Amino acid sequence: MLEVKGVNSFYGKAHVLNDMNFDVSAGTVVALLGRNGAGKTTTMKSIMQMVRPRSGSVIYKGQDITNWPSHKVARNGLGYVPEERRIFTQLTVLENLEVGRQPPRDGCTTWTDQMVFDLFPNLAERRNNRGKALSGGEQQMLTIARTLMGNPSFILLDEPSEGIAPVIVEQMARVILQLKSEGLTVLLSEQNLHFAQAVADGVVIIEHGTQKFVGTLAELQAQPDIRDQYLSV
Amino acid sequence: MGLFIAQILTGLANAGALFMVASGLSLIFGVTRVVNFAHGSFYMLGAYVGYSLMQVLPGMVGFWGAILLAGIIVGLIGVIVEICVLRPVYSAPELFQLVATFGVILVIQDLVLMIWGPQDLLGPRAPGLKGVIRIMGEPVPQYDIALIVITPFVAFALWYLITKTRVGTLVRAATQDREMVSALGVNQAWLFTGVFFLGCALAGLGGALQLPKGGADLLMDFTILGSVFVVVVIGGMGSLPGAYLAAVIISVLNVFGVTYAPQSTLVLMFVVMVVVLMFRPFGLLGKEEVAGEHGQVGEPERPIKPAGNRIRLLVAAGLVILGLLPLYSGNFAVVLVTDILIFCLFAASLHFMLGQGGLVSFGHAAFFGGGAYAAALFVTYADTPMELALVLAPICAGLAAIIIGWVCLRSTGVYFAMLTLAFGQLLWSLAFQWGDVTGGDDGLVNIWPSDWASDNSVYYYIAFFLCTGGILLLRQAAHAPFGYAMRAARDSARQAEAMGINTKRVQLVAFTFAGIMAGLAGGLFVFSKGSIFPNELETARSFDALIVVFLGGVKTLSGGWVGAAFFEGIKDYLTRFEYWRLALGLSIIIVVILGPEGIVGSLRKAGERFGLLKVPEDAK
Structure with a gap:
């Protein structure tokens, strides 16, 4: 469904991503694992074209989306949930959802306010609160909900478990599995294996912007040396 | 009733x-x-x-x-x-x-x-x-x-x-x-x-x-622009109810001002604005502005370093040619170059705080005109001799800069720019409306140099030494540790604070230093012309300086005076055309889009391409 082919990305003169190559097949959850600063966020932004790869290409559903404007990438069914959450703090929960709303797309669930509130009951109570009044976990839910309103077929979740309470992390894992069961494809990034183990089918490990391992979760678990070398367990 | x-x-x-x-x-x-x-x-x-x-x-x-x-x-x-x-x-x-x-x-x-x-x-x-x-x-x-x-x-x-x-x-x-x-x-x-x-x-x-x-x-x-800025700033940038409230306040104030205090209508508006911003730095209904996420255009800025030997030689040769000017050219050229030198110092002073300190001021003419008016007032009312007046002009401008800077630097970014604009307008309105003292629109006249300096060539040398000296001093400050502190405050105020730099004080000193130099330029200006009128305090004058600094090259060390020399040099020629504003406006837009490094940056690039200048190691 998504193919990342030989992608090199730079910030100015700094070479941040070095020849990234991996696929994500439809209906799976792939975890992008690596330490802080390994290049996980840049990989996601390069897929969304928020960072323009200097070489290589990103193919989505057989279409080369490299160098498209980000809004066009998003309208093509790729939803991005940023790590820093970046909800609109001056807008209410409902207004945040409104910003994310896109017309229905063939073959994807058409999300409504009510459906995302069913998925995240906490948000329903706070629908008229401004974004800045929400807790960290609620903000994380809102970013996911907001992206779902765009009816994506593929979502990129950047460190969904970072900085939120353990009980909400569990809820996140359940949500991701539920989304998967509804046919969504997910690429998520994580620093440690723990959360990924609960949800992922495939794994990509990167370090210093270079990918060190691509395979299934089972394959990774069969190679504890790789796991110990690149990940903090 | x-x-x-x-x-x-x-x-x-x-x-x-x-x-x-x-x-x-x-x-x-x-x-x-x-x-x-x-x-x-x-x-x-x-x-x-x-x-x-x-x-x-x-x-x-x-x-x-x-x-x-x-x-x-x-x-x-x-x-x-x-x-x-x-x-x-x-x-x-x-x-x-x-x-x-x-x-x-x-x-x-x-x-x-x-x-x-x-x-x-x-x-x-x-x-x-x-x-x-x-x-x-x-x-x-x-x-x-x-x-x-x-x-x-x-x-x-x-x-x-x-x-x-x-x-x-x-x-x-x-x-x-x-x-x-x-x-x-x-x-x-x-x-x-x-x-x-x-x-x-x-x-x-x-x-x-x-x-x-x-x-x-x-x-x-231009007439509405001043009021609109005041309204937007008083109401708070981005706030619609704020804009309405402020528009009503300013309009009603103006109507009453015309009836009850016709001498101070212009001043009144800006006084209200300054008072509001003193208590609410982001306007009545505004919220704190986070600085816009601005990147950079073109290549990243290079660290500044002293000029190489070739450039030094070139500058020395230029100075010799300028120094000998009265010997080989006529009166017209001497007077013209005097004007150019004075404008160069004025532009260099703005460029110093703008380029090194990141302080975009829209009211720098306040110090140029302020210095000029200070000198003129001393001469008119206290019979001060030229020598003393030329010392008092930068001192007065510097004192004004301390006060204005202290108020303006409480705000940052757009609000800072607006405040400096407001103070510039304030001084202009004072000069324009306080006719009893400043002569109002008729200005102050008969401000001539002392007898020994009354010859154009002699005055040329005074201007030559003071202006080149001032520009070199500004340049020296940019290379000094103080210059490093300024750039640190410009690039990351928070980081600089954390490193122990009192950024506000550094900025205030820079603002004052720039004001002193502009005041010196103003003092020289008034004695070269023999008169001073309120238009030297106008916003348009501040913009003149901003434009030449920009076209000269903000990101370079000498953009200020080079741009000033170039434009003051061709101004006479340019303004003879009927639609010169159109031509200038279009060239400004083209430079912004295509050549944002300005004259100096473009020359440097060309010099490096043709092997006349060495490309620094870190820029390769």
Whole structure:
């Protein structure tokens, strides 16, 4: 469904991503694992074209989306949930959802306010609160909900478990599995294996912007040396 | 009592146009983070376009239709400007955007002159609303009442659009995080264009609506700009209710000012603004502005370093040629080069705090004109000799800079720029309206050098040594540890603070130093001309300096004086053309988009390409 082919990305003169190559097949959850600063966020932004790869290409559903404007990438069914959450703090929960709303797309669930509130009951109570009044976990839910309103077929979740309470992390894992069961494809990034183990089918490990391992979760678990070398367990 | 109420009503009526222009500016700033300097020009266009439409469209429907149509046409002109001029510079530093919109002002000025000619146009009166009604015996024009009624409707429609519709929600979201809005599938480029259309249409509407009250003339772009900035800053950037409130306050204040204190109308507005910002640095209803996420244009800035031997040789040769000038050229050249040198010092002082300190001041003329006026006042009222006056001019300018800097530096970014503009206007209004002391519009005359320096050649040498000395001193400061601290405060104030640099104090010292040097230039100016008039304090003078600094090259160390020398040199020639503003405006826009490194940066690049200059290791 998504193919990342030989992608090199730079910030100015700094070479941040070095020849990234991996696929994500439809209906799976792939975890992008690596330490802080390994290049996980840049990989996601390069897929969304928020960072323009200097070489290589990103193919989505057989279409080369490299160098498209980000809004066009998003309208093509790729939803991005940023790590820093970046909800609109001056807008209410409902207004945040409104910003994310896109017309229905063939073959994807058409999300409504009510459906995302069913998925995240906490948000329903706070629908008229401004974004800045929400807790960290609620903000994380809102970013996911907001992206779902765009009816994506593929979502990129950047460190969904970072900085939120353990009980909400569990809820996140359940949500991701539920989304998967509804046919969504997910690429998520994580620093440690723990959360990924609960949800992922495939794994990509990167370090210093270079990918060190691509395979299934089972394959990774069969190679504890790789796991110990690149990940903090 | 009747008069009192009638005056309040006049103020409320005047607030209409002001609110529309201000809310347009505020809206555009909120989303695009661009302070649209050309907003006054769109207001002027609205008046002219409306005037022409009213000539062809008859009757009451024609009158109101013309106003509406004028708004739409001006909005569309705004769209053209947004697409051609602003889209390429959205990611550039604020200064580049400001200068680009300033180029637009010049272009529109000359286009309007071309199409409608230089004479003032008397606006037609509104059909059906030509009379007056009497309120407690006082006559109030019917059209005023119409404006008082219309404005809240426009304000409400805007408020509804922004807070209750999807487009408004997207606009508010984009105000906070453009990139995220784009990642959610919204085409922000068109959102920006749409907001620009709306903002410009509002300005055009304001211009057309005030036709029956004020007509149309070529100065109205700058006339309204000052008030609009004051309104937006008092109300709070990006706040619609704030803009309405402030427009009413300023308009009512003006009407009462004209009646009760005609000597201080101009000063009054700026005093109110300064007082408001002292207590509420982000305006009455504004929120704290987070600095816009601006990247850079072109290559990253290089660390500054002392000039290489070749450049030093070149400069030394240039100085020798300049030093011998009176020996081989006529009086005209000597006087011209004296003027150029003085302007170079003025521009270099602005460039110092702008380039090294990141302090974009719109009111630097306050210190140039201030120094000049200080010297002139001492000579006129205390018979001070030239030598002493030339010492007192920079001291007075420096003292003014300490006070003004102390107030302005409490704010940052756009608010800082607006405050400096306001102080510049304040000093100008003082010189202009306090006729008893400053001579008002007639200025102060007969300020001549001492006998020994009265010869043009001798005065040339005084200017030569003081100006080159001043420029070298500024340059020295940039290389000193103080210069490092300035750049640290410019690039990351927080980081600099954490490293133990008192950034506010560094900025205040830089501001004061720049003020002293501008004051010295002003002192030299007044003795070279023998007179001083309020126009040396005008905002236009501050803009002259900003433009030459920019065209010379902000990111270079010598952009200030090189740009000044170049433009003061060709000004005489350039201004002989009828439409020189158009040419200058277009070249400014082209430089902003295509050659943002300016004259010095481009020369350096060319020198490196042809092997005349060494490319530094870290830039390869």
